[in-house]
Amino acid sequence: MKLQIAVDLADTKRILGIADQIHNVIDIYEVGIPVIMKEGIIHNFVFCLE
Secondary structure: OOOEEEEOOOOHHHHHHHHHHHOOOOOEEEEOHHHHHHHOOOOOOEEEOO
């Protein structure tokens, strides 16, 4: 079983801060489309932290 977290409402700085704090306890860190649209990122992406 894998643990996944999705973030839909945060800016890039906060998203990276969260990832830095939880990277050792989760398997997949997903950045949601609302964040991608707000931050101007073209492609959807998922951080796999294995």
